[in-house]
Amino acid sequence: MTAAEIFEKLGSEFGSAILSLTEEPATDSFITVDPAQLFDICHTLRDEESLLFDYMMSLSALDLGENLGVVYHLYSMTHRHKIVIKVSVSKENPVVPSVERIWRTADWHEREAYDLLGVKFDGHHNLIRILLPYDWEGYPLRKDYVTPDTYHDMKVPY
Amino acid sequence: MGEIKRMDLEYSQLDSDRMRINVGPQHPSTHGVLRLEVEVDGEIVTEVVPHLGYLHRSFEKHCEKLNYQQIIPFIDRMDYISAMNNEWPYVMALEKMLDIKVPEKVEYIRVIVAELNRIANHQIAVATFGMDAGAFTPFLYYFRDREAIISILERLSGARLLYNYFRVGGMAADIYPGFKDDCLNVVKQVRKTNAEIMKLLIHNSIFIKRSANVGILTPEVAINYACSGPVLRGSGVAHDLRRDEPYSVYDRFDFEIPVGKGDVGVVGDCWNRNIVRVHEMEQSCRIIEQALAQMPETGDVKAMIPKRIKLPKGEVYMRTENPKGDLGFYIVSNGTDKPERMKARGTSFVNLSVIPEISKGYMFADLILILGSIDIVLGEVDR
Numbered sequence: 001m002t003a004a005e006i007f008e009k010l011g012s013e014f015g016s017a018i019l020s021l022t023e024e025p026a027t028d029s030f031i032t033v034d035p036a037q038l039f040d041i042c043h044t045l046r047d048e049e050s051l052l053f054d055y056m057m058s059l060s061a062l063d064l065g066e067n068l069g070v071v072y073h074l075y076s077m078t079h080r081h082k083i084v085i086k087v088s089v090s091k092e093n094p095v096v097p098s099v100e101r102i103w104r105t106a107d108w109h110e111r112e113a114y115d116l117l118g119v120k121f122d123g124h125h126n127l128i129r130i131l132l133p134y135d136w137e138g139y140p141l142r143k144d145y146v147t148p149d150t151y152h153d154m155k156v157p158y
Numbered sequence: 159m160g161e162i163k164r165m166d167l168e169y170s171q172l173d174s175d176r177m178r179i180n181v182g183p184q185h186p187s188t189h190g191v192l193r194l195e196v197e198v199d200g201e202i203v204t205e206v207v208p209h210l211g212y213l214h215r216s217f218e219k220h221c222e223k224l225n226y227q228q229i230i231p232f233i234d235r236m237d238y239i240s241a242m243n244n245e246w247p248y249v250m251a252l253e254k255m256l257d258i259k260v261p262e263k264v265e266y267i268r269v270i271v272a273e274l275n276r277i278a279n280h281q282i283a284v285a286t287f288g289m290d291a292g293a294f295t296p297f298l299y300y301f302r303d304r305e306a307i308i309s310i311l312e313r314l315s316g317a318r319l320l321y322n323y324f325r326v327g328g329m330a331a332d333i334y335p336g337f338k339d340d341c342l343n344v345v346k347q348v349r350k351t352n353a354e355i356m357k358l359l360i361h362n363s364i365f366i367k368r369s370a371n372v373g374i375l376t377p378e379v380a381i382n383y384a385c386s387g388p389v390l391r392g393s394g395v396a397h398d399l400r401r402d403e404p405y406s407v408y409d410r411f412d413f414e415i416p417v418g419k420g421d422v423g424v425v426g427d428c429w430n431r432n433i434v435r436v437h438e439m440e441q442s443c444r445i446i447e448q449a450l451a452q453m454p455e456t457g458d459v460k461a462m463i464p465k466r467i468k469l470p471k472g473e474v475y476m477r478t479e480n481p482k483g484d485l486g487f488y489i490v491s492n493g494t495d496k497p498e499r500m501k502a503r504g505t506s507f508v509n510l511s512v513i514p515e516i517s518k519g520y521m522f523a524d525l526i527l528i529l530g531s532i533d534i535v536l537g538e539v540d541r
Contacts, residue, residue, distance in 0.1 A: 027472040056384050057477065060488050060501040071488065073475050073503075077381055077395070080402060084475070105384035108511040116218070131211045131540060140219055141499075 001050065001081050003029035009050070014041055030071070030084035038087055039097040039123070045074060045083070046102055052076045053083065056103040061113035063143045068094045068119055089119070091142075098124040116141040176204060183212045187290060187526045190536030192510075194525075201522050206514045213540040221500035226252060226326065226467045229500070234320040236502060237538040239282055242275035242311065243480045245324035248487050250405065251476035255469045255491065258327045263457035265407045267329055269449045270341060271311065273442040277348055278307045279481035280435040280442075283388075283533040287432055288359050290530035291368045296359045303344075303351050310340050326467055328460030338450050345443045352439055360433060361422075369432065370423030373516045373528035377426070383512040386505060387483025388438065389532055392418040392431030399479040411448045413441045428531035435533070438481075468495050480505055482533055504541055506534040 001009070007021040010031065017037040023029045033041050045053045053074040060071045072085040089096055098121035100106045110121040111130040118139035121127055129136060138145055148156055178197050182188040191212035197205035217236065221229050233248050234241040246268060253260060285300035308318050313334055315323035323330050359365055375385070380393040390397055398415045400408040416437030418430030469491035477486035486503035509532050517528045 024472060028475055054381050057484065058475065058486050058488055058501065058503040060499070060503075062490060062499040062501075073486070073488070077397060103384065104379075104382045104515075105508055105511060108507065129211075131214045133211065140216065141222075 001079065003031065003083060006051065006081075006083050007031050009048075010041060010044070013044060017041065028082075028084050030086050032086045032088070035087040035089055035096050038085075039099060039102070041085070042072070042099045042102050045085070050079075052078045054078070054103075056099075056105050056109075057082075059099075059106055059109035059113065061117040061119045061141075063117060063141065064088060065143070067091060068117055070096050070113065070119055072099070094118060095120045095122050097122050098127075100124050115139075118142065181525075183209075188529065189286065189534055190539075192529075192534070192536055192539070194513075194529075196522070196525065198522055203517055203520055203522055203525050206517050206525065208510065208513060211540055213536045215541065217502060217541040218500055221497055223496070225495040226469065226497070229497075230324060231320065231322045233502075234322055235537055236504065236541060237480065237482065237485070237506065237535045238319055239535050240275045240279040240481045241319060241321050242271045242323065243279075243478070244485060245321070246272060247476045247478040247480075247485050249324045249326050250478065251474045251487050251489050252326045252467065252469065254476060255472060255474050255489070256326070256463070256467070258463060260327060261458050261460075263454045264328050264459050266449050266453035267333060267459065268324070269406060269408070269411075270446055270453075271314065271323065273446050273449070274307050274310060274341070274344065276442050276481045277344075277439050278304050280388075280439050281307075281348075283481075284355070284359075284432060284435050287369075287428075287527070287530040287533070288365070290526050291365055293359050293362070293365060296355050299351055299355065299358075303347050306340075306344050306347060310337070310344065313337075313340075325460065327463040328458070332459045341446055341450055345446055348439055348443055352436060355436065360436060366422055366429060368524075369428040369527055369531070372423075372428045372520055372524045373531060374424060375426040375431075375512065375516045379515060380426070380512070383515065384508050385483065385512055386509070387480065387533075388431055388434040389483065389509050389512070391416065392434045392531075393426035394418050394420075394430075399477065399484060405478060407449075407452075408445075410452065411445045413444050416441065428527050431531045466495055468493065469497075477503070482506055482535070482538075483509060502538075502541055504538040506532075506536070506538040507541075510534050510539055 011018045017034040019032040021031050045051050053076050055075040055077050057073040057075050062069045067088040067090055069088045075082050110124055113119045114127050115129040115131050176197050176199050181194040183191040183193040193209040195207040233244050237244050281300040281304045285297040288296040312318050315321040375393050377393045377395050380390050394417050396415045396417050416434050418425045423429045471493040473490040475488045477484045483505035485505050488501040489497050490499040492498040517525045
């Protein structure tokens with residue numbers, strides 16, 4: 001299925017929760033959805049017979065300035081088609097529903113997104129830091145991040 | 159029920175608590191600086207909690223400060239065992255954004271160096287897996303053969319491990335005279351050693367007893383955990399991007415996708431994951447032979463590209479089939495010469511996440527084998 005067909009299919013099921021479809025030449029086509037309904041949308045994406053996105057290639061979070069974005073790259077092993085789903089949440093309250101129960105691989109990806117950008121995944125069973133030390137403060141991949149001078153009396157900038 | 163027979167041993171006095179023990183981060187069997195917190199009941203593993211980050215070098219943060227060409231050496235340092243393969247999805251992503259057509263000869267050089275590096279990677283994987291099971295000789299055989307591959311790549315790029323050989327739109331340098339003969343010698347030697355290894359290691363009854371029926375990963379679980387590469391194919395799923403989403407010139411070659419068939423043990427166990435790698439070496443040999451025959455003799459190895467690469471505004475996700483699985487790069491460009499965001503979907507990172515799932519209920523010694531059969535590189539896990 002093409003991105004436009006998937007957009008139509010989701011739109012007929014979830015209505016206004018499917019916000020927009022972006023198709024630009026230098027970009028993989030993506031669908032922006034409402035974070036509040038993300039879990040149900042992802043569940044449909046995985047289980048609906050004509051979609052069957054059973055393979056999550058990647059989950060990335062990024063700093064959009066005012067907001068934080070989360071990008072889901074999905075692939076179907078059966079139909080061999082792809083789709084990109086995006087959500088964006090405010091930096092003050094960056095809560096996105098966890099899809100860890102749909103794709104188990106999201107477990108570590110979500111922990112990484114939390115670790116580096118501070119996106120809070122609601123419903124994740126163990127949302128702790130994964131790459132940085134457990135007592136690290138701040139989210140390094142945010143654009144306004146300031147590197148601390150010391151960590152446990154060790155010099156950080158080199 | 160009769161009377162309870164009294165035993166000499168007082169079981170109630172034995173300590174039957176579960177014990178939490180620490181594996182790594184500094185231990186050869188963890189294949190790098192990986193720390194596992196393991197809960198054991200006697201010798202049975204009941205829980206595994208991996209603790210990562212001992213090799214975290216802020217790859218993604220660095221990328222935001224560097225221009226596009228400067229990132230290539232950093233990518234080498236992710237999966238340092240197969241650096242050639244790592245560079246490929248990254249330069250392909252940039253070429254897609256810039257709409258650059260790569261010269262024919264470059265495509266063939268890329269296929270050959272990537273397949274040579276794939277063989278070198280699988281040699282290390284099979285060798286160290288054998289060593290985890292207690293077989294030391296195959297390790298020495300494979301490292302002897304790997305030296306020939308490393309020498310070819312060194313003559314091409316100037317480095318033994320961290321090549322920095324791919325460029326956007328081409329390669330850093332052309333191949334050297336005698337490259338074809340060197341490659342064909344490697345192919346011959348790889349086949350000879352693999353035939354030996356099949357007898358010495360793969361069908362060795364001690365090795366089979368250790369690795370068959372251990373760490374069983376079912377195809378459904380493997381797909382749900384987004385496993386890829388030999389880990390997924392060992393579970394019987396014939397997923398290979400070189401065939402499923404042919405990139406470069408892979409659609410011109412005739413090769414097979416080896417999957418775990420369960421001729422020893424069951425599909426998805428350590429033995430089947432391992433045999434996939436041995437068969438893939440043979441398929442790589444076939445691809446190298448065909449690529450050498452088809453490669454144009456002359457031609458430029460660099461497409462016309464601007465000195466300073468500025469990507470158009472947009473984003474791209476590109477993935478290729480690495481020796482360890484799908485390596486993906488998600489690049490968000492803001493129209494300047496530095497990426498706005500660069501995310502690497504590390505193959506080993508994703509494959510390693512399945513460890514707690516497949517190691518429960520096996521013996522502690524088997525945990526080391528299961529870890530070895532997944533073939534991780536911590537440079538890519540921690541980035």
